[in-house]
Amino acid sequence: MSDSVAPFQAPIGTHDVLGPESALWEGLTAIFAECAYRYGFSLVMTPIFEDVGVFMRGIGEESDVFKKEMYVFQDRGERRYALRPEGTASVVRAFVQHQPTTPWKAWYLTPAFRYERPQKGRYRQHYQFGVEVLGTDDPTVDVEVIALAHNFYKAIGLERVTLLINSMGHKECRSAYVVVLSQYLAEHEDELCDEHRGIWRHNPLRVLDCKRDACIEVTSKGPLLIDHICDDCRAHFDRVVEGLAAIGVATTLSPRLVRGFDYYNRTTFEFVADAFDSAQNSIGGGGRYDQLTEELGGKPTSGIGFGSGVERILLAREAEGVTRELLKRTLDLFVIDTTGDNVVTAMIENLRAAGYATDRAYDQRSMKAQMKAADRSGARFALLVGPEELAAGAVTIRDLRSQDFGQTQLRVDRGEIVAAVANLFTK
RNA sequence: GUGGGCGUAGCUCAGUUGGUUAGAGCGCUAGGUUGUGGUCCUAGAGGUCGCGGGUUCGAUCCCCGUCGCUCACCCCA
DSSP: OOSSSOOOOOOTTOOOOOTTHHHHHHHHHHHHHHHHHHTTOEEOOOOSEEEHHHHHHHTOTTSHHHHHSOOEEEOTTOOEEEEOSSSHHHHHHHHHHHOOOSSEEEEEEEEEEOOSOOBTTBOSEEEEEEEEEESOOOHHHHHHHHHHHHHHHHHTTOOOEEEEEEEOOOHHHHHHHHHHHHHHHHHTGGGSOHHHHTTGGGOHHHHHTOOSHHHHHHHHTSOOGGGSSOHHHHHHHHHHHHHHHHTTOOOEEOTTOOOSOTTOEEEEEEEEETTSOSTTOEEEEEEEOTTHHHHTTSOOOOEEEEEEEHHHHHHHHHHHTOOOOSSOOOOSEEEEESSOOHHHHHHHHHHHHTTOOEEEOOTTOOHHHHHHHHHHHTOSEEEEEOHHHHHHTEEEEEETTOSSTTTTOEEEEGGGHHHHHHHHHHO
């Protein structure tokens, strides 16, 4: 700590990830990338900030996320930019800009920013894995996107995850339904929760998503969107549900599922972590957005995507008590050197070049201190070089897992080290 | 944006119904023992008790403000 200046901290609602937790992040990322790869996706990277219009047109001017949670700023050229609050809009903008051949399948890992009060599972900067498919409205792709997510959760050890699914129909279905719903809500206005009683007209669909008993009571008896979608939308939805059933993915029809971004139509879905008892138990979700490319100035192109919050995945894993390691990140070798000779530095470089994760102590510490460091490093073997070994051109190799305090250590010539180590690891 | 809880060593936390030099465990450093590590022993470093103001003879403890953390609401990943 400094004498005069208070130490800086990460901004509110953001966090640093250090080891050993960061190994979990590496593992999740590797597994997600592998899942995406198996489904034929390739990585897409887009800027974390975009013209404000991308999100205004994308997630919708009227959405809460756009109205009160955007990080908007002006650059020196007076351009109005925003940090991305979610992944889809930017990726679709990139699609419109570059017009890759379709179907275009892209996956990403990105930070997302929302200006809101942080709490468990909710941050100002969080991370999302996601995939998008542009250029087809084949229900098969809906099935595959959902299956990818399903398999990803399974691969990282989550078992108690429920898939909620609904269809929002297309634009015309929805506006017709809103009329019916509004009529119904008007008749039952005084039964709604305090929050929605006065303002439900502003966005009737939101009432469906209300978690309060009063609203649930009313809407559970009211008209359902799924019953008011057109035949085409219904057929599309049925194909999705049947497709999922055919590959053994269990679905829970959730007629009241309404997601927060305006661009969704037809298939919408959400993955809920049952073990994570919180209002933030939604670990991922997505849906179809067949009008979004047009909103962003492109040709009409169907699209569907899925996003999942990394922090919430980790909370869900914790809640389920999943302890399975995702990625082995342990040291192979720790070199103890009391001579400070460059011969040792060269030897270590050789071991690293041969593929062994190798660390060492610095600052010419005592043998005891270095042995202790080796022990705590988690390395499998310690390689010791003292004055005696240096003079003899040799190294002492010691198994740090054994309890015998070095009675079985072996000594090899420096030139034979890589071979000797390889031999030890194959045992 | 609104409301609750919290803020003491690197980490996890005690503690003082306000009273002289603020504690523990872990970690860290040095030394001893162990054939050169994991156990054990000894010693040591490290704290403006978040920050600012007030009450008081005296505040880490009480009051106010502020910043931060945390949890909840709205909404979302």
